Amino acid sequence: MTSLLDVKDLEVSFKTYGGEVKAVRGVDFHINQGEVLAIVGESGCGKSVTAQTIMGLLPKKVSMIKGGNVTFQGEEILGLPKKKMQKIKGSKIGLISQDPMTSLNPTMKIGSQIAETIKKHTDLPKYQIKNRTIELLGLVGIPNPEKRYSQYPHELSGGMRQRVLIAMALSCEPQLIIADEPTTALDVTIQAQILDLLKDLQQRLNTSILIITHDLGVVAEIAQRVSVMYAGKVIESGTVEEIFDNPKHPYTWGLLNSIPKYTNGEKERLVPIEGSPPDLFAPPAGCPFAPRCEYAMEICIGEMPDAKQISESHHAKCWLNDPRAPIVEGLVAAGRNE
Numbered sequence: 001m002t003s004l005l006d007v008k009d010l011e012v013s014f015k016t017y018g019g020e021v022k023a024v025r026g027v028d029f030h031i032n033q034g035e036v037l038a039i040v041g042e043s044g045c046g047k048s049v050t051a052q053t054i055m056g057l058l059p060k061k062v063s064m065i066k067g068g069n070v071t072f073q074g075e076e077i078l079g080l081p082k083k084k085m086q087k088i089k090g091s092k093i094g095l096i097s098q099d100p101m102t103s104l105n106p107t108m109k110i111g112s113q114i115a116e117t118i119k120k121h122t123d124l125p126k127y128q129i130k131n132r133t134i135e136l137l138g139l140v141g142i143p144n145p146e147k148r149y150s151q152y153p154h155e156l157s158g159g160m161r162q163r164v165l166i167a168m169a170l171s172c173e174p175q176l177i178i179a180d181e182p183t184t185a186l187d188v189t190i191q192a193q194i195l196d197l198l199k200d201l202q203q204r205l206n207t208s209i210l211i212i213t214h215d216l217g218v219v220a221e222i223a224q225r226v227s228v229m230y231a232g233k234v235i236e237s238g239t240v241e242e243i244f245d246n247p248k249h250p251y252t253w254g255l256l257n258s259i260p261k262y263t264n265g266e267k268e269r270l271v272p273i274e275g276s277p278p279d280l281f282a283p284p285a286g287c288p289f290a291p292r293c294e295y296a297m298e299i300c301i302g303e304m305p306d307a308k309q310i311s312e313s314h315h316a317k318c319w320l321n322d323p324r325a326p327i328v329e330g331l332v333a334a335g336r337n338e
């Protein structure tokens with residue numbers, strides 16, 4: 001079966017005064033129709049740059065796509081001319097960004113903003129565009145959509161504005177939605193409502209979602225599969241169950257340990273991952289996590305391991321999974337602090 005979106009060996013760098021920042025260093029993942037994939041990792045690991053590359057949104061002057069392929073419905077879309085990419089964006093791939101306030105035009109009524117997107121991508125007559133817009137506002141749970149149609153972004157709460165962005169992303173019934181930290185700017189209750197909405201829409205419309213987040217709580221809530229990124233690489237990928245119940249990379253253990261846990265209503269102290277990610281001007285030859293990894297062996301410093309297949313859907317790039325590595329009983333349990 002061909003995947004809806006297939007990213008292979010993607011490499012992206014930025015030219016800066018300090019030299020070349022190797023932001024994405026050989027990223028692979030795929031998304032099937034109707035599936036939700038989460039890309040998770042700490043700030044600066046290359047999640048957003050990966051999404052921007054797929055959408056053709058990289059700042060042209062300073063970025064360099066150094067290699068790889070991005071196919072959507074079997075067609076290469078990497079480096080597609082702007083016009084062709086614009087046709088795909090909005091009609092086949094919708095984008096929901098982090099900050100609804102900067103993504104919406106403050107001087108334009110929200111109804112007109114959604115209607116404009118529909119107009120760009122369909123031949124619907126004017127009155128039908130308005131009807132469709134009101135229908136979409138209702139679909140994303142905005143009460144009183146006829147009234148909201150004529151309001152400006154500042155008249156809506158943060159959660160409602162995020163719903164408008166989701167309506168915009170859905171306006172042309174895309175097969176894929178890319179959501180870059182869609183709930184980061186929202187408070188916890190609204191965050192849960194937006195995730196529920198995305199989940200519900202995804203199930204009803206069979207849309208695929210690529211969700212980018214640093215929050216494993218969000219992953220557990222919405223995704224079926226997860227790719228964990230570190231220093232521009234996917235270091236582990238698997239189903240949500242595999243990643244949460246049987247993680248095979250110490251970085252993933254660290255991320256899992258840093259999820260706030262609640263016991264008897266009390267929030268337990270988080271266990272942060274000590275140290276910081278490597279300098280992407282000169283990433284290390286070996287595993288980029290090795291300097292922070294309490295299980296690092298000599299080989300980890302010198303050589304990056306290939307992906308080790310744990311199951312058909314589960315892969316991890318860590319020397320501890322090599323048959324020659326010492327068997328460390330209970331490593332997973334230790335890593336997860338249980």
Ligand SMILES: Nc1ncnc2c1ncn2[C@@H]1O[C@H](COP(=O)(O)OP(=O)(O)OP(=O)(O)O)[C@@H](O)[C@H]1O
Pocket residue numbers: 014015016021023041042043044045046047048049050059062214280
């Ligand atoms: N325009 C740019 N010029 C130079 N470096 C950049 C540029 N955009 C991103 N980078 C660098 O690329 C790396 C990856 O950034 P990216 O925004 O993808 O991280 P991220 O994982 O999405 O983090 P966050 O969650 O903070 O957005 C970082 O080191 C960042 O500083």
